[in-house]
Amino acid sequence: MLLAVVGWCASSATAAVKFDKTYSPQGRARLSVANINGSITVTAWNRKTIAVSAVNESSAPISERVIGDSISLEVRKTIPPGKADFQIFAPADTAISLKNYMGRIEVRGFRNDVSIKSYDSDVRLIDLRIPSIDVNVTAGDIFFDGELTGDGPYTLQTLKGDVDVTLPASNSFQLSTRALSEKINLGDFMSSLTGTSKFPKGISGTHLRGGPRLNLITFNGRIQLHKK
Numbered sequence: 001m002l003l004a005v006v007g008w009c010a011s012s013a014t015a016a017v018k019f020d021k022t023y024s025p026q027g028r029a030r031l032s033v034a035n036i037n038g039s040i041t042v043t044a045w046n047r048k049t050i051a052v053s054a055v056n057e058s059s060a061p062i063s064e065r066v067i068g069d070s071i072s073l074e075v076r077k078t079i080p081p082g083k084a085d086f087q088i089f090a091p092a093d094t095a096i097s098l099k100n101y102m103g104r105i106e107v108r109g110f111r112n113d114v115s116i117k118s119y120d121s122d123v124r125l126i127d128l129r130i131p132s133i134d135v136n137v138t139a140g141d142i143f144f145d146g147e148l149t150g151d152g153p154y155t156l157q158t159l160k161g162d163v164d165v166t167l168p169a170s171n172s173f174q175l176s177t178r179a180l181s182e183k184i185n186l187g188d189f190m191s192s193l194t195g196t197s198k199f200p201k202g203i204s205g206t207h208l209r210g211g212p213r214l215n216l217i218t219f220n221g222r223i224q225l226h227k228k
Contacts (some may be wrong), residue, residue: 019054019062019084025069028112031090034074034099036060038084044092044109056084111149122161132212137161141221148173152212159219166226172208175225176215183222 023029029050033040037060050071056062060082065072075084081101090096092111100118107114108126116123116135123135124143131150135142137158145166148154154173156163167173167189175193177184180201186193193205216223 016055017058019052019056021052021064023050023052023066023071024048025050025071025091025094027069029091029094030070030097031088031094032070032072032097032099033086033088034072035084035086035103036075036077036081036101037103038075038086038100039104039106040086040088040098040100041104041106042086042088042090042096042098042108042110043106044094044111045089046092047089048091050090050094051088053087054084057082060084147171148212148214150212153215154212155215155217157215157217158221160221161218162221162224163216163218164222164224164226165214165216166228169227170208172211173214174204174206174210174212176202176204176213177223177225178202178217179221179223180219181221185223186225188227189225 031050052073054062059078061076062084063074063076092109094110095112096107096110097115098105100121102120105116105118105121106124111129114130114133119138121137121140123137123140126145128146129149130146132152133154135156139160140158141161142156142158143164144156147168148171156165178201182201184203186203189207193207196205
């Protein structure tokens with residue numbers, strides 16, 4: 001009987017629950033998500049609402065805070081931490097801020113500022129046309145395929161992982177790269193950079209008219225820049 005009770009308690013502590021909410025901002029929204037363990041996927045759509053769906057363990061309760069057009073979601077810390085996986089759809093002009101400790105992150109289709117901080121996450125950024133971005137990962141690869149449309153800065157940094165970036169040839173930027181492993185491949189952009197400066201562990205230079213700063217940094221991994 002004791003074993004049965006213990007087993008029931010353990011399964012109850014990790015039982016999956018569902019978080020489903022729809023928000024209706026009146027203007028440009030700001031969405032903030034703070035997770036601990038689990039994936040975060042945020043996709044732009046052509047509706048004015050923000051739809052959040054999460055499957056979370058009962059040991060990973062989600063709190064929400066809405067002030068005007070700012071929506072904040074946070075997985076509360078427990079010991080041991082529970083798992084929560086987020087699937088979110090939002091208007092393309094939403095400003096996105098994500099924090100995670102462990103779990104895959106994907107952001108797709110947005111046209112506003114993006115900020116991401118995580119300890120252990122692979123980060124995929126797809127079809128972005130954004131004025132600035134700040135991605136800081138301790139361990140994990142960063143993949144970016146998009147367009148630089150504002151004043152920046154555009155910073156993609158991981159301590160342990162690869163940084164893989166694809167940009168249109170028409171994008172102007174001021175490039176700064178740093179890789180302690182010195183594995184830097186700028187592809188076709190290398191021949192079009194002016195004022196190129198090569199130094200231990202890094203390369204910098206100007207593409208076309210210059211402009212916003214593009215900072216690509218890894219301390220243990222590769223940097224790859226592709227032209228499309």
